[in-house]
Amino acid sequence: MSTWNRRHWIALAGGMAAGLHPGCRSKETAVKKAVAIGEYEPKSMLHVPETKVLRSRFPVIDVHTHLTFSPGLGKTGDNIDTVPPEEVLPVMDRKNIRTMVNLTGGRGAALENTIARWQKAHPGRFLTFVEPSYGKSGEPGYPRFQADEIEKAHNAGAKGLKVTKALGLVLRENLTSGRLIRIDDPRFDPMWEVCGALKMPVGIHTSDPEAFFLPIDRFNERYEELNAHPDWSFHGQDYPSNMQLQEARLRVIARHPKTQFLCLHVANAEDLGLVSQWMDRHANMLVEIGARIGELGRQPRAARKFFDRYQDRILFGTDAIPKGDETPQQVFGDALDEIYFRFLETEDEYFDYAPARKPPQGRWRISGLGLTEAILKKVYNANAEREMR
Secondary structure: OOHHHHHHHHHHHHHHHOOOOOOOOOHHHHOOOOOOHHHOOOOOOOOOOOOOOOOOOOOEEEEEEOOEEOOOOOOOOOOEEOOOHHHHHHHHHHHOEEEEEEOOOOOHHHHHHHHHHHHHOOOOOEEEEEOOOHHHOOOOOHHHHHHHHHHHHHHHOOOEEEEOOHHHHOOEOOEOOOOEOOOOOHHHHHHHHHHHHOOOOEEEOOOOOHHHHOOOOOOOOOHHHHHHOHHHOOOOOOOOOHHHHHHHHHHHHHHOOOOOEEEHHHOOOOOHHHHHHHHHHOOOEEEEOOOOHHHHOOOHHHHHHHHHHOOOOEEOOOOEEOOOOOOHHHEOOHHHHHHHHHHHHOOOOOEOOOOOOOOOOOOOOEOOOOOOHHHHHHHHHHHHHHHOO
């Protein structure tokens, strides 16, 4: 073998031993720069069926939407419409959404105005929930006052009560200062009781994803979401833990067995086994799925069993907000509804849970449940019809 050939062979063999082959670039030249996580938008190479569900198989009652917002904690004034009803109705007609339930209907005169603009002006298309009047929560006569306000709202046309996560995480003895008021504070007992007497379901949002109670660091699976919305974090300070909040809500549910509690966001969507224990223990506990198909769809086998078992107690919801661009998983429109329909009706795998370029809640995708027609009918409308007569 000539000197040139020997040297050429040695160089070639050395490159192969290093994991290279002729024509390959080294690691240093192949990777030009690191990609910031915020700029990372991987395109899936998985070849799987993609089913377009443009319209729900059965008419839908969306029990979790936000068409209006009240001025704020303890403040007065009229509600603010996200958009006029005329912009919402065409989407509803295209997607087969028969009715939307506006959970944040406000209170007092603002509630009555909202009922007039939406519910009475478009019968059967919109339903409205009342919110508590926390402004007087520190006054001695508050328990009776709040119960009376719920009864007035019912007489005005309100179909239920909405309790936001402010109870337990934001509301304090002096509204914004002092100690946090617990969910199971006895001053609210008359409120829960009157809802039961009037057959008004209580839509209650308690706690948030578990990651919201952890440090915003490299171990937090919702780092990007919390980094974009640091005010959503309930880590540290005097905030109770996720489980402390859940246990307080369960004490309320147990104390008021004649009141139907619709636990929003599947109550605790990241632990369906625990939610199952709660539902087995409390017959007056219902759940809805708004803004939680991201959690349900990454555990599709467990979620399918959950839907099979509790098919009479699960309601359809999206947590939709018209023009709510900061939370893509909640932006009302055709794209959002189609994802929900695809999740419930098909067995498609590995698709986006929100109409966004990047996953807004966590870096994962979801799979569909392929529910039977019998279960779909209950989830889409029958269960809600039963509870919101």
